[in-house]
Amino acid sequence: MADQNEYDVVVLGAGPVGQTVADRSRAAGLTVALVERELVGGECSYWACIPSKAMLRPVAALGDAQRVDGARQAVTGQLDPAGVFGRRDHYTTDWNDSTQAAWVAGIGADLIRGHGRLEGPRRVAVETPDNQIVVLDARQAVVLCTGSRALLPDIPGIAEARPWTNRSATDSHTVPRRLAVVGGGAVGVEMATAWRSLGADVTLISRTPSLLPMMEPFVGPMVEKGLKDAGIDVRNGVSVSEMRRPDDDDPVTVRMDDGSTVTADEVLVAIGRQPLTDDIGLETVGLLPGSWLDVDDSCTVREIDGDWLYAIGDVNRRALLTHEGKYQARVVGNVISARAAERPLDTNAWGPHQATADRYAVPQVIFTGPEVGSVGLTAEQAERSGRRIRVVDVDMARVPGALLWADGYEGQARMVVDLDGEYLLGVTFVGPGIAELLHSATVAVAARVPIERLWHAVPSFPTISEVWLRLLEAYRG
Structure with a gap:
């Protein structure tokens, strides 16, 4: 016998993306059921972003010390694996999701533990750990945030x-x-x-x-x-x-x-990755199990009538990055609440009424030695799109602020400029300490700040942000 419950919004997947859309929906006064078959917090919290960066931070800290004379003499030995693992385990809360589950309760959403599958339009059946079936009917929306898993090649052995x-x-x-x-x-x-x-x-x-x-x-x-x-x-x-x-x-x-x-x-x-959509009941609404889900800019699934099914985060393949999934989730929360209130979607709005997820400026940091940060288009992508561009490269060793990071600093910066509009299409940095530099580039690219205005954004001396001045000087030629 199945228990049946009705909510405004049913969310499959309680990772950061699912939590964000649940939070935004609750803030609009909608009732929410959040379904999770593993740990509340998802891949990012326990097996991806958080543990990997917790492991990589000691690597970067040691590398920073070893690149600076006076500090390198104080560093002896190698990283302590037990210490690194202990730090990682702390930040993953030893793979215990009780704190995040309590957060779900705190926003007033119901957490349903189990494997959720679509059972036709606006309905989800959850198989719970004790082999019960709980049926959830969604008055307004079902949101798929089931994420992705590692892709394994089909090779012998x-x-x-x-x-x-x-x-x-x-x-x-x-x-x-x-x-x-x-x-x-x-x-x-x-x-x-x-x-x-x-x-x-x-x-x-x-x-x-x-x-x-x-x-x-x-x-x-x-x-x-x-x-x-x-x-x-x-x-x-x-x-x-x-x-x-x-x-x-x-x-x-x-x-x-x-x-x-x-x-x-x-x-x-x-x-690579593959979507976790093979066993969530897509066939019951006419979609192909195991497929990436095609969405419009409101993250509504295109092939479904009635504007009730949404797909955000990894499953829509727009950008397999936690921060982009949460951005999409904020948009979807706004869209669902607007449709529930029968309010027109404002595609020009931002903040609490933003109704479209932009794909223009997607930032990413790769925490290697050296770090890599990029946002927007590469030069090749910009040229393929038919734009007239200019590529500006700067050796980051020329930046006086680099002396704060390393003796013999090695790095590279590039900006791709749209010559017709004279704004930035993309920026890439490589070098120690550039991760926190990337957001300034993201703002410039997302806002299409004119080059002439960037000249008035004066970087502090001596910081690595002075690379902006060097890029602008190289552009002026």
Whole structure:
């Protein structure tokens, strides 16, 4: 016998994205059920952003000290794995979600633990941990925030190899003597950095000729140099064709398509993500299970009549980043409340009435040594879009404020300028300490601040933000 309940909004997935849309919906006076089959807080809190950055911060702190004369002499020994793991476990609350569950109750939403599946329009059936079925009817909206999981390639021997995904890479409490990392994207380079610093012998295998191929061309070689300087064996332009682990306690042999091999105690596969939409009842509303969900700029699913189904965060594939998913969630909360009140959507509004999620300025930081930050379009993307552009590059060693970060600072900055409008289309930084610099670039790109106004945003001396002055001087020529 199924219990049946009615809410204004039913949200599948209680990660940061689901929590944000629940909070915004509750603030509008709507009743909300938040469904979660694992831990409240989701992938980001326990297996992705939070634990990985908790592991990488000691790496960066040690690197900063070692790059400054006078400080490097005070640094002895290596990172302490137990200390790093303890710090990570603290920030993941030892994978205990009671605090986040209490937050859900605090906003007045109902937390339903279990696996939720669509059962036709505006209805969700939740299979609870005690094998009961709870049926939730949504008067206004169902919001899909189920996220994504690691993509594993279909290659011989992978099942027997039992590879790590991002989850094992961020919750392991032992350091493998040898680690092979398959994938040259953000997860691959970050986890190679972390585990090498913890003492593992790391080999990074990338099928692309350069690491981080979606970014500006100078990014990959600079990150590769940093990885190699840290003692990581980087192998570009090769694909894994086979894995072999004869017995559970044996090492893994990874064979590449060029005939070379790598032997490792563990293998991390970080080649991409796939949506967690294969078992959420999409077929009951005419959608393909396991697919990415196509949405409009209000994040309403396009192929569904009635404006009741929304997809935000990883599942819509616009940007697989927590901060972008939360941004979309704020928009969807506004859209749902406007439609519930039969109020027209204002596509020009912002803040509490913002009704569209912009894709113009998506920021991302990759916490390697050196750090990488980018927002907006690369030069290649801008040219493909038909814009007239100018590319401005600056060696960040020219910035006086760089002396605060490192002796012999190595870094690069690029801005891509729309020549017709004279505003920024994209900005990329590589170098120590650039993560907190990125938001200034995001503001400039998102707001399309005219170049002539940027001249009046005077950076403090001596800070690394002076790179803006150097970029503008180079643009003026």
